[in-house]
Amino acid sequence: MELPSLVPKILKLADSASKKVLKIYTTDFKVNYKSDESPITAADLASHQIIVDGLKELTPDIPVLSEEGSDIPWEERSKWQRFWLIDPIDGTKDFTQRTGEFTVNIALIEAGEPVLGVVTAPALKEAYWGSKGEGAFKRDSDGNIQRITVAEPGDTVRVVASKNHLNDDTKAFIAKFESRELVQAGSSLKFCRIAEGHADIYPRLGPTCEWDTGAAHAVLSAAGGKVETLDGAPLKYGKQDVLNPFFVASGAWYRRRVQG
Structure with missing residues (x-):
């Protein structure tokens, strides 16, 4: 499957996970802690499951590495030339502090390079995506989509x-x-x-x-x-x-x- 045809499917999957994350965000959720003392919530686990299940159905031949499923031996991962890389919720501290500045992240890695990425910000109702050779885009809180590029140099x-x-x-x-x-x-x-x-x-x-x-x-x-x-x-x-x-x-x- 070519990158341009993958992007809308991955965006739809990220939106599904974001919808579930936002639902939990509006509740009195419980915060647990991993062995490294980083926080984890039911939203992290729910987002992980939605994305992993969706990717396995969409691209069953491409392996998946997620923060919430990262205990895959190097012996196995070392053979991957192409894989999905997921952070079900990036910024769990922002999630637990209710700043709104947390994201759902899905990337496709090829030969060590991220060639496709989707980032959604559920609480801000924003989404960003980009793929190699196809440019980058933003969907704002009103649903408007525009191409984005880095800024030209300024004095500051x-x-x-x-x-x-x-x-x-x-x-x-x-x-x-x-x-x-x-x-x-x-x-x-x-x-x-x-x-x-x-x-x-x-x-x-x-x-x-x-x-x-x-x-x-x-x-x-x-x-x-x-x-x-x-x-x-x-x-x-x-x-x-x-x-x-x-x-x-x-x-x-x-x-x-x-x-x-």
Whole structure:
């Protein structure tokens, strides 16, 4: 199945999961904690099940890796050249704090590269998607769809950062820019803000996993941006260790002003 024909089906699947997530979001849900002390709710598990079941029906030949089903041996994963990468709810802290800035993320990875991504923000009633060679798009809260691209360089760099993970290393990175504006956003929406031209760079000098970034990385790439490690290498997927190295997601400003 070609990427353009996959996108609407994956968007429909993400919308179905988002609908269930939003229903739980409006209730007095219980918060549990994993062994690493990260929060998990019934919404995470429900979204996981809807997406995994949907993908297995849609593309039974493509394996699936989800945050809530990540205990797949490396011996098996190492053979995957193409796989689905899911975060049923990215930004569970935003979910439990009821900020609205959490997302449902679905990405298709091919040879280490995210080639298709869908990101929905259930509480904001927004959706972003993009695929390699086809561009990136946003559906706003009124249902309007528009093509999105990264912004052209301006005099001030707009740095998007996490409300929950603004550590000292990130502050030091941001301080390098003389003329700067801080744009705060939760979950994978930080990538999407760059993709739609509302921010310029997102430095992540803290831990993330592949499923946290894959879908929004695909959207940003399709919008003309990129995601690189601190040594300038492309951020890759399908590694034995699912933890990402530190990275910088960027649009045209960072690419032209900093890297020349």
